[in-house]
Amino acid sequence: xxxxxxxxxxxxxxxxxxxxxxxxxxxxxxxxxxxxxxxxxxxxxxxxxxxxxxxxxxxxxxxxxxxxxxxxxxxxxxxxxxxxxxxxxxxxxxxxxxxxxxxxxxxxxxxxxxxxxxxxxxxxxxxxxxxxxxxxxxxxxxxxxxxxxxxxxxxxxxxxxxxxxxxxxxxxxxxxxxxxxxxxxxxxxxxxxxxxxxxxxxxxxxxxxxxxxxxxxxxxxxxxxxxxxxxxxxxxxxxxxxxxxxxxxxxxxxxxxxxxxxxxxxxxxxxxxxxxxxxxxxxxxxxxxxxxxxxxxxxxxxxxxxxxxxxxxxxxxxxxxxxxxxxxxxxxxxxxxxxxxxxxxxxxxxxxxxxxxxxxxxxxxxxxxxxxxxxxxxxxxxxxxxxxxxxxxxxxxxxxxxxxxxxxxxxxxxxxxxxxxxxxxxxxxxxxxxxxxxxxxxxxxxx
Amino acid sequence: xxxxxxxxxxxxxxxxxxxxxxxxxxxxxxxxxxxxxxxxxxxxxxxxxxxxxxxxxxxxxxxxxxxxxxxxxxxxxxxxxxxxxxxxxxxxxxxxxxxxxxxxxxxxxxxxxxxxxxxxxxxxxxxxxxxxxxxxxxxxxxxxxxxxxxxxxxxxxxxxxxxxxxxxxxxxxxxxxxxxxxxxxxxxxxxxxxxxxxxxxxxxxxxxxxxxxxxxxxxxxxxxxxxxxxxxxxxxxxxxxxxxxxxxxxxxxxxxxxxxxxxxxxxxxxxxxxxxxxxxxxxxxxxx
Numbered sequence: 001x002x003x004x005x006x007x008x009x010x011x012x013x014x015x016x017x018x019x020x021x022x023x024x025x026x027x028x029x030x031x032x033x034x035x036x037x038x039x040x041x042x043x044x045x046x047x048x049x050x051x052x053x054x055x056x057x058x059x060x061x062x063x064x065x066x067x068x069x070x071x072x073x074x075x076x077x078x079x080x081x082x083x084x085x086x087x088x089x090x091x092x093x094x095x096x097x098x099x100x101x102x103x104x105x106x107x108x109x110x111x112x113x114x115x116x117x118x119x120x121x122x123x124x125x126x127x128x129x130x131x132x133x134x135x136x137x138x139x140x141x142x143x144x145x146x147x148x149x150x151x152x153x154x155x156x157x158x159x160x161x162x163x164x165x166x167x168x169x170x171x172x173x174x175x176x177x178x179x180x181x182x183x184x185x186x187x188x189x190x191x192x193x194x195x196x197x198x199x200x201x202x203x204x205x206x207x208x209x210x211x212x213x214x215x216x217x218x219x220x221x222x223x224x225x226x227x228x229x230x231x232x233x234x235x236x237x238x239x240x241x242x243x244x245x246x247x248x249x250x251x252x253x254x255x256x257x258x259x260x261x262x263x264x265x266x267x268x269x270x271x272x273x274x275x276x277x278x279x280x281x282x283x284x285x286x287x288x289x290x291x292x293x294x295x296x297x298x299x300x301x302x303x304x305x306x307x308x309x310x311x312x313x314x315x316x317x318x319x320x321x322x323x324x325x326x327x328x329x330x331x332x333x334x335x336x337x338x339x340x341x342x343x344x345x346x347x348x349x350x351x352x353x354x355x356x357x358x359x360x361x362x363x364x365x366x367x368x369x370x371x372x373x374x375x376x377x378x379x380x381x382x383x384x385x386x387x388x389x390x391x392x393x394x395x396x397x398x399x400x401x402x403x404x405x406x407x408x409x410x411x412x413x414x415x416x417x418x419x420x421x422x423x424x425x426x427x428x429x430x431x432x433x434x435x436x437x438x439x440x441x442x443x444x445x446x447x
Numbered sequence: 448x449x450x451x452x453x454x455x456x457x458x459x460x461x462x463x464x465x466x467x468x469x470x471x472x473x474x475x476x477x478x479x480x481x482x483x484x485x486x487x488x489x490x491x492x493x494x495x496x497x498x499x500x501x502x503x504x505x506x507x508x509x510x511x512x513x514x515x516x517x518x519x520x521x522x523x524x525x526x527x528x529x530x531x532x533x534x535x536x537x538x539x540x541x542x543x544x545x546x547x548x549x550x551x552x553x554x555x556x557x558x559x560x561x562x563x564x565x566x567x568x569x570x571x572x573x574x575x576x577x578x579x580x581x582x583x584x585x586x587x588x589x590x591x592x593x594x595x596x597x598x599x600x601x602x603x604x605x606x607x608x609x610x611x612x613x614x615x616x617x618x619x620x621x622x623x624x625x626x627x628x629x630x631x632x633x634x635x636x637x638x639x640x641x642x643x644x645x646x647x648x649x650x651x652x653x654x655x656x657x658x659x660x661x662x663x664x665x666x667x668x669x670x671x672x673x674x675x676x677x678x679x680x681x682x683x684x685x686x687x688x689x690x691x692x693x694x695x696x697x698x699x700x701x702x703x704x705x706x707x708x709x710x711x712x713x714x715x716x717x718x719x720x721x722x723x724x725x726x727x728x729x730x731x732x733x734x735x
Contacts, residue, residue, distance in 0.1 A: 080702075081701050081702065084489050084490060084704060085489070088489050088492065105490045109490060109491075109492070109493075205682070205684065206682060206683065206684035206685060206686070207682060256578065256591075256593045256596060256597075257578055257593040257595060257596020257597060257685075258596065259596050259684065259685040259686070260593075260595040260596035260681075260684070260685060261596075274579075395490050395491065398490065398702060398703055398704060399703040399704075399705070402698055402702055402703055406686065406687055406690075409684055409685055409686040409687075410686040410687070413598060413685055413686050415598075415686055436491075
């Protein structure tokens, strides 16, 4: 009897995990996918843990649906260019992988299909358990929505978190991580920077890392922002300048050559025990707690990012998946089925267990999961306070980020002052926005 | 017929090559010129419009473009003399009589750096010049030199790799030039003087000039096009310390997606390359 119960439970759990469960109205993934059996869906994936997690789960989807998912892997830096060229040329991609800062461009160019249009066009493939309200509102709004229209479902979701080496902190006399950025600099910095070890590392390499992980990370908590309400530069404001100057001061507690540190170098420095604290994306959790990749796995603890004078305002990043407009009818349906499956409530737990970070609120109610993944409480807290326009998401961001990357790095190197650098970025940023038509009313002030 | 091949036969032989060249070389160039006269941003294709020479004006008045150009020529001015000096030294050593096997092995090993893919050189650089774990700092007695994150050091690192990769090319071209010197002329010169400099200047150099001119033209063009190695090694950073002209064009065209402006930059770069090539030929080649 007990064995029978156990087997029944296992069968139900498996069915739930694969998303193969039949709904009360008889909907099932296999049945919905039946007309699209044999369709191949092309999608770009990044070389990151969340993608590996879905890739490992993929055979179940392919077996059940008969849909083949063709994954084209690119490092982050190439992913935008590859997709833009594919969409411009009317290529093969059936799904768009959208970083939150690309969504304005993808939507304005008509490269992606709104979710409502999919619902309207293919009512039979919509999972009754789709439950859009279960996504953290911040992630659905920032990663998948543009100008009030939902295009993508949050797939690879990040919030900036503070990873700290509790052993190093304890040795230096601290019971826990700093609550504020000022505390990090003034108290933890001097105590933890010694003997070739550093208190903190802020990844600042001249690419999107400089803009998103370094520059934006310091302006928001200090009350700054890229743009004011009129879309003019806000980088000369008191808050923005305070944040940028804070970053300059904090550099004394970071390793030399921090402007050459990308995510890999930063996570590695932390994992090797050379740096006591880093603020990194939640997606790197699995790397720092695995003894295979981290020498300090047992000492790693996670907290939300420190607060600034304007509040916590943690870094926000993440990707959604949307159906590509250029796909044919069968490919669009198959693409949606995959997106829906990959971001489903039913698969969220397995996705997280395999190293992904789901945007489903319901999965984080699972106590067992929260115990095994220490980042969950901090992540949930961070997603309550994030700023959707942490980086402006309009189509002009690819041009603006290049300007921020160049002058942000120059500031850090001391080649220009924070004022001169901010002025330069502001002038150039406004030129880009002016040419795009934001100042003469041709484009709405949406970011 | 006058014993010559017919016009049709000549066209039959040359035509495919010209056609092929037109397809792979001239057509893209013409397209780039067309693009450079338009506002042409891949993410704003609804706004493509003819804007005349506006992109060219933007490029010519853009300080960042000229800074990148200046950086590129500074690299050329530092790396190329080093490559020529070291390459000439190696060529002269290999031109000495005797030690045939060693010289053959040396010639073979000279090909290796050239055969290494640019991007691989960049990745090698990332590993070897890593501040903490890199072999370069270890060889310098455990020095803690920040190579990649310091603007001056990063530039020096680029020079090092360019010299490492392309000195062998210069050496092999100059060695080929040295083998063109008639043996009896060189022998007679050696009987006249013991000065290697006199022999080099008056006997060997005239035979080296065609190769040297080719080296100048090819290396100048290569330096202006230098991209892969720097992109994988420093990505133009830190700051803009190693943002050479090709990296800038790639950034504008493929990261900012402004194909019109990037095409204008590329056309200007092409014009500069052609002018330099003409100057090299006029200044050096006429002395032969």
